[in-house]
Amino acid sequence: MxxxxxxxxxxxxxxxxxxxxxxxxxxxxxxxxxxxxxxxxxxxxxxxxxxxxxxxxxxxxxxxxxxxxxxxxxxxxLDPLFGDIQDQITMKRPLPRSTSELKPISQRHSSFATSVAVNTKPAGCTVKQSSVPQQPAQTTPSGIIPSCGYCHGKHALIDCSQFKTQSHDKVEFLRRQGYCFGCLLKGHLSKNCKRRLMCHVCKMKHPTVLHIPSEKGPRQENQAKSTAETEETPISSTLVSAGDATGAGKDCAPAIMPVRVKTAIMEDDCVCTYDSTWDTESDGEDQAADGQHRRSSLDKYKSGYPNLADEEYSEDKMKNLQFYLNKFPSSPDNVYIESFLKEWKNDYKKLESVLSYIQWLFPLREPGVNYMASELTKKEIEAFKGNDDAKKRLVESYELLLGFYGVRLVNKETGEVTRADNWKERFRNLEQNMHNNMRITRILKSLGELGFEHYQAPLVRFFLEETLVKKNLTSVKHSVLDYFLFAILDKQQRQELVSYAYLHFEPKDTFVWCPRKIQRQFKKFRKKEKHRHSSSSSSTKDHYEDKEKSRTPPRTRPWTMEQGNI
Structure with a gap:
């Protein structure tokens, strides 16, 4: 278990x-x-x-x-040698439920035998032995002679013929004498009974002597029996019979894994449940004023948390801004930002094991795991964007975490990134510790909040190329498509990167990150690009060069909504 x-x-x-x-x-x-x-x-x-x-x-x-x-x-x-060692305890055998369970004690196998004569006559009376041998009293395997509480005979109550023929007041008698309604023994209540008897008539869990005949006919009685048997067999949603599968027992709990359920609505040409990237409305508008259309966490983030009310703070009480101004330490680590940037850089073991710093380095307007960190407010965001020292340290924090993931910031103006020198080692760590996927999603969202939206698309493009084109980071692939991609605030950049993802994703019939109608537009656009490229190649070299001056090369030309005519 x-x-x-x-x-x-x-x-x-x-x-x-x-x-x-x-x-x-x-x-x-x-x-x-x-x-x-x-x-x-x-x-x-x-x-x-x-x-x-x-x-x-x-x-x-x-x-x-x-x-x-x-x-x-x-x-x-599960250790084969010592795993099944159990405590040596004396198992007490329960009393028999009926005379059919009583087994005579064979003296041949007994180590000890005693004969006890019980004198029931008063003193001074002479007992004359009878020539007819008397029937020995029924005994349990432990030598205890049962006693009936109803007729005071030497048998269990369940075997009492007088009690069986009693037509009424059975329950009252059991209650008065302190018997259990489940096993007809004393010492406990029926709700705590672990040895309930089964009725031979209706197959329910009560003694046969307490069965109340039903007024239904034989056919209805049989239906009631089958229904009772069905209801008594629980169906577990966790334990599934694995049959004779290799390595599985009779009942095993299969590993839980996330699956994508493809419903009928996903087949709709214009529907995609992942994001509002293809909606005609602007990102800031709510699609339903009554709240029937519930946005995901990413949708709330992109729409600016419309239902979130911020508390008013003065600048000296804005903890996230004060942290980046080196005036307030993080909690619970008690580290100032300057110390963090100097002492924690390249300390990959600490960056991996400590989980409380990421909420301070990349704050959001929603709570995280570290309850001691503070959420951003609108006023704090505006004050942060207007402070050059805070923004400079944020870029340094971004570079520090990129190095931890095996990535290097090439251009601070555009946000272009590439592989770091130690990318192989850091990629292995990223594959093994999937909680870093959540960290990267947080980093992308925080960059968008604090004025570095232009850093989002280059980082997501880098991970799309690594996972879909170069076939690295297989455990990060679905996080890139499900979360990284849709954390980008700029809708046009999201559309272009979805197009890039669709171009390199296989098999394409399982691509669910945009509507089917958009996927058909992708296919048409790529066919036109290939046809245009092939026709240009067949023309003269001079003509080809003249044509190329007035248009984008086919391999780098991005797909747009206008080109798709949607």
Whole structure:
């Protein structure tokens, strides 16, 4: 069971990472709820492990710490030599439910035998032995002689013929004498009964002697039986029978993985559920005043968070601006921006393991994992854009994080980027630690908020080329298409990059990041470009050069809405 729980936790982690909502699992209330599912002994172990981790790292516990703990103990239980060691406890055998379960004790196999004669006559009376052998009283395997509470005979209550023939007041008698309604034994209530008997008539969980005959006919009685049997068999949404699959048990929990559900609406020529890139309305307009059209987090960001009310602060209380002016330290790391840029640069181990600095370096108008960081406000954004020192340090922070991901900023004016010298090593780290995908999405959104929108498209173009053309960063590919691409504020640049993605994406029939109608326009545009290029090549060299002076080369010419005639 613990191994199945570990697989379930790993599946949840993979899904939440892909959806970029892993921080939801790091919330203390959610962690406490997940911890309550552990067995009692493991809860004690987790308590000490969590305390030691917090003392060693100085940070609060995250979901991945709990998941590593469960996976470690699950692997320990699967050890072929020591995994199945159990505590030596004496198993108490329950009392028999009927005389059919009573087995005589064979004296041949007994190590000890005693004969006890019970004298039930008063003192001074002579007992005359009968020549007819008496029937021995029924005994349990442990030697206990059952006693009927109804007729006081030497048999269990379930075997009492007088109790079976009793037509009424059975329930009242059981309640008065303290019997369990589930197993007809004393010592516990029916709601806590773990040995419920099954009725031989209706197959429900109650003793046969308590069965109340139904007024339905035989056919209806059989239907009720089959319905009862069906209802008693629970269908689990987590445990699925794996049959005789290699490496799977009888019941196994399959790994959870994110899937894209392709519904009928996705086949519509003009519909794309990912983004409003192809809408005719402007980015700032709400498509439905009554709120029926719910925007995603990226749509809210691009529309300027229309329903978000900012609190009024003076400039000296704008924590994000004061942080970038080197007047306020980050929390909980207690690091000033100048110290961060000098001491943390190229310290890739610290940049990977510490999760609280990214909210300070790249703030947003929405909360993040670090609850000690402050959200941006409109006034703070305007003050930030007007401060050259803050913007200069933001570019330095951007360069520092780019180096951590194996990317180098080539031109500070245009935002052009290329591979860094250590790109192979850093790409491997990016492949292995998918939470960096969420960091990059945050960086792109923060650049758009703080006046560096022109940095967004070059970085996204770089990742599209690496994933789709050069076939690197396979674990980052869908984050690039799902999130990086649609974090770009400029709609025209988004459209051009979607066109670039469609050109290099395979198989094209599974491309879902723009409507089908737009994809057909892409195809037509590419055909025209190829035809124009081939016709130009067949003409004379001078004529070809004259024609090329007045138009863009076919390989670099971007697709636009006007060219698509949409």
């Amino acid at each position: 613990l191994h199945a729980y570990a697989l379930y936790l790993r599946g949840c982690c993979n899904v939440m990472q892909d959806l970029q909502y892993l921080e939801e699992l790091d919330i203390p209330s959610n962690l406490r709820l997940i911890t309550s599912k552990l067995p009692y002994k493991l809860r004690e172990g987790w308590r000490s492990t969590a305390y030691e981790t917090q003392q060693r790292t100085g940070r609060r516990i995250r979901f991945h710490n709990f998941m590593d703990f469960v996976e470690k103990h699950a692997k320990m239980l």
